[in-house]
Amino acid sequence: MTTILDGKKLSAKILNKLSEEIRKLDKKPSLAVILVGDNPASELYVNLKKKAAEKIGITSTVLTYPQNIDEKTVLDKISELNNDKNVDAILVQLPLPQQINSTNIIQAISPKKDVDGFTPENIGKMSIGVEPYAYPCTPKGILTLLEEYKINLQGKHVVIIGRSNIVGKPLAQMLLNKDATVTICHSATTNLSDITKTADILISAVGKPKIIKKDMIKNNSVIVDVGTSKVDGKIFGDVDFENLSELTSYITPVPGGVGPMTIASLLVNTYELSKRMRKN
Ligand code: NAP
Numbered sequence: 001m002t003t004i005l006d007g008k009k010l011s012a013k014i015l016n017k018l019s020e021e022i023r024k025l026d027k028k029p030s031l032a033v034i035l036v037g038d039n040p041a042s043e044l045y046v047n048l049k050k051k052a053a054e055k056i057g058i059t060s061t062v063l064t065y066p067q068n069i070d071e072k073t074v075l076d077k078i079s080e081l082n083n084d085k086n087v088d089a090i091l092v093q094l095p096l097p098q099q100i101n102s103t104n105i106i107q108a109i110s111p112k113k114d115v116d117g118f119t120p121e122n123i124g125k126m127s128i129g130v131e132p133y134a135y136p137c138t139p140k141g142i143l144t145l146l147e148e149y150k151i152n153l154q155g156k157h158v159v160i161i162g163r164s165n166i167v168g169k170p171l172a173q174m175l176l177n178k179d180a181t182v183t184i185c186h187s188a189t190t191n192l193s194d195i196t197k198t199a200d201i202l203i204s205a206v207g208k209p210k211i212i213k214k215d216m217i218k219n220n221s222v223i224v225d226v227g228t229s230k231v232d233g234k235i236f237g238d239v240d241f242e243n244l245s246e247l248t249s250y251i252t253p254v255p256g257g258v259g260p261m262t263i264a265s266l267l268v269n270t271y272e273l274s275k276r277m278r279k280n
Helices: 007-023 040-055 071-082 102-108 120-127 137-148 168-177 192-196 241-247 258-279
Strands: 030-036 059-065 089-092 157-161 181-185 201-204 222-225 229-231 234-236
Touching: 007 040, 007 137, 007 258, 030 040, 030 071, 030 258, 040 059, 040 258, 059 071, 071 089, 071 102, 089 258, 120 168, 137 168, 137 222, 137 258, 157 168, 157 192, 168 181, 181 192, 222 241
Parallel strands: 030 059, 030 089, 157 181, 157 201, 201 222
Antiparallel strands: 229 234
């Protein structure tokens, strides 16, 4: 029988606990979010993050810029936020418009305020097994969810589909640090299903609805679906949930799996960065 990895429930539990901690503080943690352009999905994500932050007592400020803004204006704002004692955490919502180089922007964020854990310093630390200021939110959320359900990673073959800097690559590193054997697949991978069928744990982060079919998985494996695609106003994951969930031991739903865990991790990171900032 399959067990649903309930990210909505776990995220509510984490955020309840966090809100109690925040209530005890004199000065609330503060998150600054930079949103550039008019991408509806980005606007939606930023609103969700802001609402969730405010619900638990984190101050959140959204700085919005038009689609045609130049890179220097954003870099200047990041520099200002880096030096602002009232800002504990900085998030730049991706993707950015073409005229802005995302790498330049991410590199400009102070690693101590890098709530997404994307700066070279934080990614580098993670890669050599040193604690970064923050771990990337989606991978951290996935690991927290697996841990909650006591899913052992040591020696397990984890196949990740997707090699983005925000999900696939940092997730692979974090799983390696937990002694998993990790394979990363991508759009140029040949015989994808031959590889996915060997996965004890399959994590899909592609963004194409229902591309993971029941003949691509091993019986009783664990399936984590990161993908979120909107089709005719409805949200779909990468996984053909209805037709394969009964073959799995554990599976995340979409929505209600990885999404809420990403938001919970973001707010935990904000809180932890603020605590560290105030110690110094
Ligand atoms: P991305 O940068 O577009 O990466 C997608 C990855 O999938 C790429 O590595 C791509 O390969 C690979 N890919 C595309 N088609 C493939 C195929 N047919 N077979 C195998 N691999 C294929 O996306 P992302 O930012 O990592 O996000 C992935 C998905 O997760 C999206 O749906 C996004 O909305 C969702 N997401 C959800 C959350 C959440 O909290 N739930 C958080 C982040 C992202 P190449 O590298 O070769 O192009």
